[in-house]
Amino acid sequence: MPAAPRVSDGCYTFTPSGLLLISSALPVIGAMLIELRRGIALHPATFTAVIAPEAVILAALNGNPDLRRFLFLFICGNYSRLISRISRDAANFEVRRPFTADQLLTILNEAGHTIIFIEHDPTLFEGAGHLLGPLSSALKQAGQESLVILYAPAMDRSFSALARQADRLIELLLPQEPERRQPYLGTRSVRDSALPKAQQTLEVS
Template sequence: MYNPFHLHPGVEVYIDLGALPTMIEVLSVEVYGGFNAVAAPLEVCLDFLNGYRSRFPALYVCGNSSKALDGIRGNFRVRRGFTIHQLIEILLNAYQDMIFIEHDALLFEDCDFHTLEDFVMLLRQIGRDRTVVYFTTNRDRIFDFLTTLADRYILVEAEEGGYFIAEVDEKGINQRFYPKMVGQLTLEVF
């Protein structure tokens, strides 16, 4: 048998392909592989969802009520989970490389701590080789708890002239301001 690498039988080879390619951007923050939590206004969420471009469909998962579902356009496979157990089942059967999950606080009303822990560990496990974006337009205690276990947390707050962005990951905290795009300014001569 021809062996182009001249390896001994039984030797395993690990090839590090590096980070997953960047697929989406939240304002000026590139989102790459891992378990990412994003809290942002609805217009920002719709912007990064509709900015996803790939010939392979992404999985979009939402619960009982969705603020963003009516506004998304693109190559998405949409699934709804009405309980935390259904959401876990959907994620266990997911094969997509990009997974968007819209936070729904109602799913966690009757959830015990062990189920919540299983859910978070599943998000982290899926994020090892895929990109998971768990997002909300309204933060609550459950979402804030989930962000403490995420690989990366992006908080976007709307301000008068733009958006304040705080990005927290293993490197620390990166804060910036992203100005809103307004109509082109012209100079007037008096």
């Protein structure tokens, strides 16, 4: 069970019991990190679930030119709110689009990237709730060596299940943003959600 949240400057940070929260104010020598907001950074070898406005996550990804030096895997569903607004000029930036939860699990098990960013798509899990546990474990496993980020603009049931084994759950709110937001329903249409399970994933360079 997660400990009580730490609340400061519009940020809620939950840390599972027994885990140490490392402040980004500490020096990190020879390491790569992604700063979401001053004093809030994501470090290598961690699995972090992040709920934040799109503008915040885009600024964090586009505002750090050093990320181009690392192998970056961006995973999203059939439609993405972010991918068209992320700088993708680096040769080591890879995009993969799973159409099913099974395909997402395969991608995570095969990933060997320094950074793995998953833009949550709840429609992947319609009729595949039995895979939420294995996927949460796969995210945790990947986070032992990579910087793994599971992102959504708002909480939903499948996101909560996937984040169950996260080292940190961070929620960032804009100053005037209400604390209670509407559930995130994803961006895929009903027609897209009916894609056959045998369809291959897309790889975009």
